[in-house]
């Protein structure tokens with residue numbers, strides 16, 4: 139999937155996540171005090187409000203928690219149909235992404251998936267997911 143969709147602009151806060159994707163490593167923040175995994179990137183733990191968060195590596199494996207199949211593109215840049223899914227990573231955190239590499243009608247809740255790093259341009263690599 140290398141369509142011409144609008145791409146994210148990394149910030150100082152999210153850059154470690156995007157740098158990891160470029161390097162083939164899925165990263166998530168972890169609170170130093172309560173150990174909660176935190177995503178999307180933010181300056182404060184939403185569980186205990188501690189402001190010291192580290193980056194830790196995820197195994198990139200998980201399952202489809204919820205999904206929808208998009209048939210009407212939000213912009214012409216998106217090739218339809220495509221699957222938008224909430225992925226539950228094995229470490230217990232969630233990521234909104236796409237499921238690729240299979241018929242959209244084959245996607246189901248609980249489907250086992252793994253990250254598929256997809257280069258979109260010279261700087262952005264998206265963490266999409268494919269069936270295992």
Ligand SMILES: [Zn+2]
Nearest residue numbers: 169172183186
């Ligand atoms: Zn915390």
